[in-house]
Amino acid sequence: MKQFISVKDVRQPSELMKLAKMLKKQPFAHRHYGQNKTLGLLFFNPSLRTRMSTQKAALNLGMDVMVMNFNSDSWTIELANGTVMDQGTQEHIKEAAAVISQYCDIIGVRTFAGLKDVEDDYGETILKKFIEYASVPVISLESATLHPLQSLADWLTIDEHKAHSRPKVVLTWAPHPRALPQAVANSFVQWMQVADVDLTITFPTGMDLSPDFTKGCKVTNNQEEAFQNADFVYAKNWSSYSNYGQKATGHEDWIVTQYKMALTNNGKFMHCLPVRRNVVVSDDVLDKPMSIVIEQANNRTYAAQAVLLKMLGYEG
Amino acid sequence: MKQFISVKDVRQPSELMKLAKMLKKQPFAHRHYGQNKTLGLLFFNPSLRTRMSTQKAALNLGMDVMVMNFNSDSWTIELANGTVMDQGTQEHIKEAAAVISQYCDIIGVRTFAGLKDVEDDYGETILKKFIEYASVPVISLESATLHPLQSLADWLTIDEHKAHSRPKVVLTWAPHPRALPQAVANSFVQWMQVADVDLTITFPTGMDLSPDFTKGCKVTNNQEEAFQNADFVYAKNWSSYSNYGQKATGHEDWIVTQYKMALTNNGKFMHCLPVRRNVVVSDDVLDKPMSIVIEQANNRTYAAQAVLLKMLGYEG
Amino acid sequence: MKQFISVKDVRQPSELMKLAKMLKKQPFAHRHYGQNKTLGLLFFNPSLRTRMSTQKAALNLGMDVMVMNFNSDSWTIELANGTVMDQGTQEHIKEAAAVISQYCDIIGVRTFAGLKDVEDDYGETILKKFIEYASVPVISLESATLHPLQSLADWLTIDEHKAHSRPKVVLTWAPHPRALPQAVANSFVQWMQVADVDLTITFPTGMDLSPDFTKGCKVTNNQEEAFQNADFVYAKNWSSYSNYGQKATGHEDWIVTQYKMALTNNGKFMHCLPVRRNVVVSDDVLDKPMSIVIEQANNRTYAAQAVLLKMLGYEG
Numbered sequence: 027m028k029q030f031i032s033v034k035d036v037r038q039p040s041e042l043m044k045l046a047k048m049l050k051k052q053p054f055a056h057r058h059y060g061q062n063k064t065l066g067l068l069f070f071n072p073s074l075r076t077r078m079s080t081q082k083a084a085l086n087l088g089m090d091v092m093v094m095n096f097n098s099d100s101w102t103i104e105l106a107n108g109t110v111m112d113q114g115t116q117e118h119i120k121e122a123a124a125v126i127s128q129y130c131d132i133i134g135v136r137t138f139a140g141l142k143d144v145e146d147d148y149g150e151t152i153l154k155k156f157i158e159y160a161s162v163p164v165i166s167l168e169s170a171t172l173h174p175l176q177s178l179a180d181w182l183t184i185d186e187h188k189a190h191s192r193p194k195v196v197l198t199w200a201p202h203p204r205a206l207p208q209a210v211a212n213s214f215v216q217w218m219q220v221a222d223v224d225l226t227i228t229f230p231t232g233m234d235l236s237p238d239f240t241k242g243c244k245v246t247n248n249q250e251e252a253f254q255n256a257d258f259v260y261a262k263n264w265s266s267y268s269n270y271g272q273k274a275t276g277h278e279d280w281i282v283t284q285y286k287m288a289l290t291n292n293g294k295f296m297h298c299l300p301v302r303r304n305v306v307v308s309d310d311v312l313d314k315p316m317s318i319v320i321e322q323a324n325n326r327t328y329a330a331q332a333v334l335l336k337m338l339g340y341e342g
Numbered sequence: 343m344k345q346f347i348s349v350k351d352v353r354q355p356s357e358l359m360k361l362a363k364m365l366k367k368q369p370f371a372h373r374h375y376g377q378n379k380t381l382g383l384l385f386f387n388p389s390l391r392t393r394m395s396t397q398k399a400a401l402n403l404g405m406d407v408m409v410m411n412f413n414s415d416s417w418t419i420e421l422a423n424g425t426v427m428d429q430g431t432q433e434h435i436k437e438a439a440a441v442i443s444q445y446c447d448i449i450g451v452r453t454f455a456g457l458k459d460v461e462d463d464y465g466e467t468i469l470k471k472f473i474e475y476a477s478v479p480v481i482s483l484e485s486a487t488l489h490p491l492q493s494l495a496d497w498l499t500i501d502e503h504k505a506h507s508r509p510k511v512v513l514t515w516a517p518h519p520r521a522l523p524q525a526v527a528n529s530f531v532q533w534m535q536v537a538d539v540d541l542t543i544t545f546p547t548g549m550d551l552s553p554d555f556t557k558g559c560k561v562t563n564n565q566e567e568a569f570q571n572a573d574f575v576y577a578k579n580w581s582s583y584s585n586y587g588q589k590a591t592g593h594e595d596w597i598v599t600q601y602k603m604a605l606t607n608n609g610k611f612m613h614c615l616p617v618r619r620n621v622v623v624s625d626d627v628l629d630k631p632m633s634i635v636i637e638q639a640n641n642r643t644y645a646a647q648a649v650l651l652k653m654l655g656y657e658g
Numbered sequence: 659m660k661q662f663i664s665v666k667d668v669r670q671p672s673e674l675m676k677l678a679k680m681l682k683k684q685p686f687a688h689r690h691y692g693q694n695k696t697l698g699l700l701f702f703n704p705s706l707r708t709r710m711s712t713q714k715a716a717l718n719l720g721m722d723v724m725v726m727n728f729n730s731d732s733w734t735i736e737l738a739n740g741t742v743m744d745q746g747t748q749e750h751i752k753e754a755a756a757v758i759s760q761y762c763d764i765i766g767v768r769t770f771a772g773l774k775d776v777e778d779d780y781g782e783t784i785l786k787k788f789i790e791y792a793s794v795p796v797i798s799l800e801s802a803t804l805h806p807l808q809s810l811a812d813w814l815t816i817d818e819h820k821a822h823s824r825p826k827v828v829l830t831w832a833p834h835p836r837a838l839p840q841a842v843a844n845s846f847v848q849w850m851q852v853a854d855v856d857l858t859i860t861f862p863t864g865m866d867l868s869p870d871f872t873k874g875c876k877v878t879n880n881q882e883e884a885f886q887n888a889d890f891v892y893a894k895n896w897s898s899y900s901n902y903g904q905k906a907t908g909h910e911d912w913i914v915t916q917y918k919m920a921l922t923n924n925g926k927f928m929h930c931l932p933v934r935r936n937v938v939v940s941d942d943v944l945d946k947p948m949s950i951v952i953e954q955a956n957n958r959t960y961a962a963q964a965v966l967l968k969m970l971g972y973e974g
Contacts, residue, residue: 054378062686064714074416074438078408078445082380085406090717092710095415099727100706101932110936112835117932120944121951122706125931128956129710203428299441300417300433304426312436319437324444370694390732390754394724394761398696401722411731519744615757616733616749620742628752635753640760 027336029157031150031166032174032216039178039220045342046182046325046332049086053331057088059338064090066130067167070097070137070152075299075323076167076175080134083330087338092130105151119152123159132337133160136167139207141271147171147207148236163337165330171236173209175333176298177217179325184223184258186325187294187318192222193257194291198249199229200306201280202263205273210298211264212239219243228252229264230277236267249280256290261297261307284310294318343652345473347466347482348490348532355497355536361658362498362641362648365402369647373404375654380406382446383483386413386453386468391615391639392483392491396450399646403654408446421471435468439475448653449476452483455523457587463487463523464552479653481646487552489525491649492614493533495641500539500574502641503610503634508538509573510607514565515545516622517596518579521589526614527580528555535559544568545580546593552583565596572606577613577623600626610634659968661789663782663798664806664848671813671852677974678814678957678964681718685963689720691970696722698762699799702729702769702784707931707955708799708807712766715962719970724762737783751784755791764969765792768799771839773903779803779839780868795969797962803868805841807965808930809849811957816855816890818957819926819950824854825889826923830881831861832938833912834895837905842930843896844871851875860884861896862909868899881912888922893929893939916942926950 029035036042065084069077084091094100103122104115126133135156139147147170157164166174184195197214212235218225226244246252253259261282266272287293295307295317303309311317345351352358381400400407410416419438420431442449451472455463463486473480482490500511513530528551534541542560562568569575577598582588603609611623611633619625627633661667668674697716716723726732735754736747758765767788771779779802789796798806816827829846844867850857858876878884885891893914898904919925927939927949935941943949
């Protein structure tokens, strides 16, 4: 695998999910693959789960890890070609990516959407330029529009908790005080489309995701209808795609509550975390066994480990 | 050992001190205990000795280490239960502690006193909540009111340097331009009470420590009297407990000097560092062989290593 | 080797360069030297290449690495002797260096010139004090006036790319929007004087380097004349030495371009990076095979590895 920034980079997604499942049972069984190999993790944005779980995944494989907070540890990066760099930017991404490729066998990059320019974000400028100039495999640690390590962990979690085949999975928009990227939602939709699940997406009018992701999906603006018979409810806020980057106002009632969860088929509650309690979801859901958010976070390690192991040449 | 936040968590403190002493002689003899084990170090506040010595201790035991500066690397933490999280906090400590527990076998947490609300600080809100929601052992890397890794290292240092049994140990308040927590002093008192030493505490009128810690101790406001025949002088500033969090003014003469050290029984000078030279203690003490502050810092490694090794299941 | 802050610390510089060359071929052949050894990297300033390549070098040798961003992770350092530390500084370098020496087997320190006080900078106050109080070997990760790991990597790069013995090497001043230290230039001159090369230094009138470094060197203010028949062109901005720390104005035409490179003997372009594109050098040079800046960065790993290996006792 040369890059992992989207489900499209994976030839057999369900095999990758099963590899993650196997690694969860035997996390230390492939340490020889990582010997004398170094993972570089570059953060342009804050991170807890991704930072720790991806490190842990690499350590489980016997890799060394170098972590860099790009904004504070290093130089300001220029992205545009042909610029006369006499202003704030100090290093061009051409050099940064090429240089880091020489110190690392695999590179992970985390960079959030700016939510100002849809073409910039959906063009995945930073990540794609980084990949263009890098000479080693690159893993997205969440990019402007996708978060594939999260989605792979989500899939593993659904697979572990499903009571029957082809479970009903609902992705529901949820309230949030700030405008957030669409990355987690886009990515979840992308991966659920290759999983054997029955996916429904629900959001308030005007809070559509990009049609490039949702075309062919069941979509409704009626949250309660969507929850009927759901086996899994995945909550996530995102800002508007059509009114790009704007946050919704007046939809506080889209919070996921115990009452709404009662509409489901004994459904499990999912969220990628961090989650704003009593805004996105109420305590009476999060603190009950129906919530599997902590297990989702746990599975981040094995999702990352599966991707790293494939990049290290594992063919099994 | 399930937690290490106070001497009360240790069944046989003197055995733990002796274990640290043994590890100092054979730092690499127990690497199999740490194999495939990960220590997570979470810093909410600055740190040099704790950061490096605890990492080194874990590396000596063959553990992997992941370090996170919580405030800059990750999300803002909510502590209160039931909050509607629509303001600044981004992640509840419930999720943070539970999630990090899945990536780490042992977690260290450093969090200083706010010095505004005595009940908040002495309730050890952050640390206790973290432990409540964590599912792996937690080590205090200094909390609001205690610093047990420091005290264990201090005890080891006293044990190494004592010329006779039951040495006289003096804890003296010292001047400082800022209001500091009482953690190091409280903790030192707590550990000296289980050590075989003769402890005297001295501070200017009004700069009492919490009576919960000092009850049963010899206390005097006469520093020179306290220094008489001392074998060890441990200097530390702290802010007022009774007038909570206020710094003292007008006690610059409580600085430890060569003149005062001459009152002791060829006494050794101790401090946890960092130390303000010529404010807390004069150069003519710190730069002389009577100062054992560097050896105290060295012993931080073996104190941490002893605690980690016990948490890894060592029974010897 | 007890310290590595200048070429003068190296008994046989060409042997060290050859060791780096050998390690590039067998990076993992000396892992037993690093076993149970810890490298501490202390950054007072930003870094990408030095941070990652020095870590990688240590990992290649089987060492453990602890990285600290001194300004954000730790305490504010006092340098002066005898100070009454009742102001902003929190820890004296005496304690910091002595303490860190107990947790690390080798320490790397990065600290830039302040460019305000020539005596302060050229006295290498921080680095020299650190070495004075440290009890383990210290490596400069770039200091106020020198950057020896960079120069050693540069030499290796020249050695790898030279078409004939005694190549002509030109160090040319280049424009930059900010005032930069002289460290890279000083250091390059120092190392080229012990290498078997024909060195010419060129800069605009008034932008001289310190005569302590350039004495005995060919120097010209005519850049195009200097480029004639050059085999290697090393570009770097520096601020004025005589008008200490001032940046040049009105010399934008000192940029290295394809046109100027055509004056050379099919010369290679070198720069330590990060580089301001189209200010220091034009895209039409950097993006062509004549540019060997990425290989220079690659060689940073092996330069650091050679120094570390010598410090670990390698005699081969």
